[in-house]
Structures are given as C-alpha cells and as structure tokens.
Amino acid sequence: MNDLLPDARHPIALPDHDLGYQYDPRVVAGLHGEIKLSQNVETYCQCGGKSPFMIFNNQAEEPAWCPCRPYRMQIRRIDRYLKNSGIPAPFRYKYLHDFREHYEDGQPIPGAYELKMRLNTLIDTVQNSESTSGSAPGANTTLKPNKGFYFWGNPGGGKTYFSYIALNELMFHFVRPGKFISLSKSFQEIRHTFDEDSVMHGQALQILENLSTVPFLVIDDFGVQRNTEWELEILYNLIDSRYANQRLTIVTTNQNIDELKELAQGRIYSRLIEMCYIIHASAPDYRERGVRRNGT
Numbered sequence: 001m002n003d004l005l006p007d008a009r010h011p012i013a014l015p016d017h018d019l020g021y022q023y024d025p026r027v028v029a030g031l032h033g034e035i036k037l038s039q040n041v042e043t044y045c046q047c048g049g050k051s052p053f054m055i056f057n058n059q060a061e062e063p064a065w066c067p068c069r070p071y072r073m074q075i076r077r078i079d080r081y082l083k084n085s086g087i088p089a090p091f092r093y094k095y096l097h098d099f100r101e102h103y104e105d106g107q108p109i110p111g112a113y114e115l116k117m118r119l120n121t122l123i124d125t126v127q128n129s130e131s132t133s134g135s136a137p138g139a140n141t142t143l144k145p146n147k148g149f150y151f152w153g154n155p156g157g158g159k160t161y162f163s164y165i166a167l168n169e170l171m172f173h174f175v176r177p178g179k180f181i182s183l184s185k186s187f188q189e190i191r192h193t194f195d196e197d198s199v200m201h202g203q204a205l206q207i208l209e210n211l212s213t214v215p216f217l218v219i220d221d222f223g224v225q226r227n228t229e230w231e232l233e234i235l236y237n238l239i240d241s242r243y244a245n246q247r248l249t250i251v252t253t254n255q256n257i258d259e260l261k262e263l264a265q266g267r268i269y270s271r272l273i274e275m276c277y278i279i280h281a282s283a284p285d286y287r288e289r290g291v292r293r294n295g296t
C-alpha cells in the first residue's frame with residue numbers, strides 16, 4: 001500500500017455538490033459539451049486519463065488504480081446511458097441550465113418553476129445521501145427517487161423538452177439508465193413483434209420487461225383516447241409494474257389526468273396519481289402568445 005495515495009476503491013473526500021465529475025458545456029464536435037472530471041478529482045489523477053487508469057509507482061510492487069478511475073467509469077456509464085436513452089442526439093446533453101423559466105419578455109412560463117424545483121429536490125436527494133454516507137461513487141444504485149411527473153398542458157408548452165432535461169439530469173446524477181419513448185411508437189413496435197417476418201418477432205415480453213424495469217422512463221405524448229382495450233391493458237401493466245418496482249416515471253401529455261378516470265376501470269389513473277406529481281403547464285403556445293401580445 002502506498003500511504004501517499006487515497007485508496008482508489010474509496011472516493012476522494014469531495015465537498016458537497018461535487019460528484020467528482022461535471023458537465024463542461026464548451027462545444028465539442030459541433031453538438032454538445034462533455035462530461036469530465038471535476039477539478040478536485042483532476043488534482044488527484046496521476047494516470048493522465050489513459051485507460052485502464054492505473055498508476056505505475058516504483059515503490060509499489062503492484063500497479064494501483066488511479067483515484068480518478070471510479071469517476072471516469074461513471075462518466076463512461078453516463079455517456080453510454082445517454083446514447084441508448086432514445087433521446088434525440090441534439091437533446092442528449094441538455095441540463096437544467098438550458099431550461100427556460102421565462103419568456104423573452106421576462107414573464108414566467110407557467111409550470112416551469114415548479115418543474116425545476118421538483119427536479120432539483122430529486123437531485124439533492126442523491127447529493128445529500130452521497131455526501132453523508134461517504135459511500136463509493138456508484139454505490140447509490142439502491143437509492144430510488146420516489147416520484148416522477150405527470151406533466152400536462154396544451155401543445156407548445158415545452159413539455160417534451162423538459163422531459164429530455166429531466167431524464168438527462170437523472171442519468172447524470174444517479175448514474176442509472178433511462179429511456180425516452182413515445183407511447184404510439186412503442187405500441188407499434190410491440191405489434192411488430194407479432195409479425196413473423198419482423199426482426200423483432202417474439203420480443204414483446206422483452207420490450208415490456210425492459211420498459212418496466214428501466215430506472216427512469218419518460219412516456220412522451222401519452223394520449224389514450226383512441227387506444228384499444230389491448231393497448232390499455234399493456235399500458236396498465238407497464239404502469240403497474242413500474243409502480244411495484246418503484247421506478248421513476250415521467251409522463252408528458254395534453255390530457256388532464258381526470259380524463260383517465262374512466263379508462264381501465266380507473267386503474268391507470270390511481271397508479272399515476274401515486275407515482276407522479278401532477279404539474280400543469282398552462283403555457284399558451286408561443287405562437288398563440290405572440291398573437292395575444294400583439295392584440296392587446
């Protein structure tokens with residue numbers, strides 16, 4: 001053992017709100033910035049960032065892991081989760097600081113403040129538990145944020161955009177995978193699995209299992225007026241297993257949650273109100289707002 005180095009299996013003592021990595025928004029490759037080590041961890045790094053992140057010290061009999069390694073592995077995981085999340089590439093590295101709370105004229109965007117506050121509360125849960133437990137990075141995998149969002153309002157209110165940001169933030173802070181789906185596309189995908197000519201043939205259960213267990217799920221464009229009994233049953237089973245597994249779910253929709261009371265004997269409704277904060281984005285869409293402003 002080398003006394004001069006922190007034990008690489010344990011985290012470097014970091015101040016609150018330092019995860020050991022951070023997002024640097026300076027543009028790389030024209031699309032987004034990158035997640036990199038925080039400055040505190042950077043000062044301990046002796047491997048120069050070269051995989052497999054080891055230190056070769058003359059005095060040590062064996063090469064040792066560089067203290068940066070657990071943090072670099074976390075960054076790799078976050079990048080991989082992002083890539084597989086279903087979030088379109090231009091929105092993969094959007095975080096809360098990209099989220100607008102105000103219109104250009106300075107008026108608050110309805111619902112935006114509440115969303116931001118709720119998301120910050122979730123994130124604080126992680127940071128507090130990490131700084132008080134002193135556990136190794138990645139050890140927070142059993143920590144489950146409890147409630148997601150049922151985010152409803154008319155089109156144009158930025159609901160989908162916010163859901164990208166929420167998912168990005170959750171994956172970034174919890175270092176757990178997340179998935180973004182559109183409900184109608186997912187139903188289509190499941191239907192294809194019954195087609196013998198499809199490469200997806202026979203995979204319905206696998207798809208549903210993945211959606212039921214992924215730690216964070218965004219169901220975008222959740223609309224149920226036109227759904228068949230078959231679809232409603234699938235939807236209920238999905239919501240119910242996420243509820244049972246205590247997985248965080250974010251729903252964006254144009255529908256007031258009261259409209260769900262009549263569906264599937266009210267079962268979808270009753271699950272969702274337990275799993276989600278109901279947030280109304282009463283924002284008029286930008287175009288409509290422009291008209292109103294010009295008209296008054």
Ligand SMILES: [Zn+2]
Nearest residue numbers: 045047066068
């Ligand atoms: Zn290093």
